[in-house]
Amino acid sequence: xxxxxxxxGPTRVGSGARVANVALGAWLVASPFLWRHWSNEAFDAxxxxxxxxxxxxxxxxxxxxxxxxxxxxxxxxxxxxxxxHALAITQANHLLVGLAIAGLSLVPSxxxxxxxxxPRTA
Numbered sequence: 001x002x003x004x005x006x007x008x009g010p011t012r013v014g015s016g017a018r019v020a021n022v023a024l025g026a027w028l029v030a031s032p033f034l035w036r037h038w039s040n041e042a043f044d045a046x047x048x049x050x051x052x053x054x055x056x057x058x059x060x061x062x063x064x065x066x067x068x069x070x071x072x073x074x075x076x077x078x079x080x081x082x083x084x085h086a087l088a089i090t091q092a093n094h095l096l097v098g099l100a101i102a103g104l105s106l107v108p109s110x111x112x113x114x115x116x117x118x119p120r121t122a
Contacts, residue, residue, distance in 0.1 A: 017107035018056050021069060024101050025053030028076075031093060038086045044079050045094070048072050052101055059109075066105045073102035 028049025032042035051072050059066040076098035085091040 015060070015109055017104040018060050018066070018109060021056035021059075021066075021101055021104050022053055024097055024104070025049045025051075025056055028052065028097060031090075035089060036086055037090055040083075041079075041085060041090055041094075044076070048076050063109050066107075066109075069101055069105040073098045073105065076101070 026049065028045045031037070031049075032045050037045065052069050055065050055068045055072075059069075076094050080091050080094035080098060085094075
């Protein structure tokens with residue numbers, strides 16, 4: 001395509017990782033309403049979900065903030081492995097989502113304002 005600017009691969013991948021972390025944060029927020037959680041499990045899921053969602057969005061403009069999601073993922077992993085859960089699905093959910101958030105938080109990306117803009121076509 002004439003005049004198109006190709007965005008380098010890591011930038012595209014990093015943006016996708018931020019979107020995926022936003023989706024995982026939203027999933028954590030929704031999970032207490034989808035099946036039974038004990039009150040502490042629901043609180044953990046809601047709190048960590050909102051924090052992951054917030055910092056995943058903020059890391060589009062300040063990529064270093066993505067490392068805070070590693071802390072939240074670590075908390076979720078400790079929660080999944082060290083504490084009892086009402087249902088095994090809750091424990092598995094916290095474990096898998098924590099691993100996914102941790103992995104996606106390690107994917108680098110450029111700040112959103114560094115992305116070149118596509119030229120307008122008539």
